[in-house]
Amino acid sequence: MAVTLPPGPRTPWTPPRGDGSALRISRTPGRVGRTLLALALAVWFLLPLAPLGLWLFADRWSYPAALPEAWGLDGVRSALAQGAGPAFARSLGLGLAVSAVATPLGALAARALAYHRVPFPAAVNAVLFAPLALPAFAAAFGLNVLLLRLQVPPLAGVILILSVYALPYTTYTMRVAYGSHDLGFEEEARTLGATRWQVLARVHLPLLAPALARSAFLAFLIGWSDYLITLLVGGGAFITVPMLVASAASGTGNDSVVAVLSVTAVLPPLILLLGLGFFARKPPGGLS
Template structure:
């Protein structure tokens, strides 16, 4: 059993890293034509083109958008999950159906329909994108936090209150630390929704909010842009990968 766990982790790392190797090679090659196994000419022209085409600005926009969605959708999902788990809402089945409805609706149809209303209401496109992506992320955060609250023992809070702890102390020192793994997982899912979205950002943003996925798609639609697409793809993969590694390490430390 001791040897199985490291082997399983190694296989998991290979599963995720192996597809990225050709992309990483493309990003640092100026010429790589079939049937050559390796690039005929190494270089960073693709990286330079990605930066010159607004790659850094798109990276900043994507990061800001994803962090905003995570910051809003995570607490909202936690509040909704707590209310559902404790039975504090009327008609919980209907409320749950409304919360999880974005998972059943096609994003393209929703974005296309709401875009008309957003334009007529003169809502800023960036704000509209944040709101819609938050709505799209809430089902994931609500589901994950509902599972966490289902396994949560409120007895710890009751004991703390009997010992004289205030509500704020209970929240800061008991509830949040015990729910921290679920909260971090919910925040990661919300971040991924905001980071990887293409349809809502493109349609509702009206092309003014250029993020990394939009930039990747625009270069992928052309020909001869393989090195640029590879460089942008690496930039798109790195933040989620770093977050997963950080959360896994934090989870191990918390388990110890």
């Protein structure tokens, strides 16, 4: 059965070309300016990271030496000795779990809100966004008493609360996506005889994939970077990278370990973000 699909991301998009060389010449100063600005921004963003990069492999770096005096893997060894390996795996798992719960829930909520299928949408919106306004500590302290009384397993409690904290982000991202989503494609597919599941799998999800990926990324970050809820609700059974970073950073002389742990903590989101850049590129025609 033939279903007309919207143009896929693989279709190359060719920008309209300016044809006169005069036009191109007149743009050159602007282009130079833009390049310089981009370079300046890159330096501004990257320069603060340079000491972090140096500390990664600095065994000894005392004031006032400009560069580390002894290079080595002490920081890496110390991070591993404090359980950075398993903590990394746990953080990854936690991020993915929160993402797996909060992304579909956010999408469902956003769809319902976008198509006016909920009564009192303003109130529902307010409830969905409430976690942003609520201090994490108050929520964690109060909810943990409840979770303990209900005998909810600690890890389930952590995923549950972090998912609620991720919901405003996933809902908002998906709400924007549904706002510009053209239901006409789905109606057309239905008219042409596609089943509901076929429409979902072959029209709806592909069209919303970039937004879903963005919202999954944001939800991942919530689980990946949390310290307070993981510790307070998780009860110390589940030691993650942020717990190691926070405790190491609260001491003196831990610069090298903190650098190793921080870079470890930055890498997965960075890789995901780059992946997102490729995956979630806007398909032509302004759909997203």
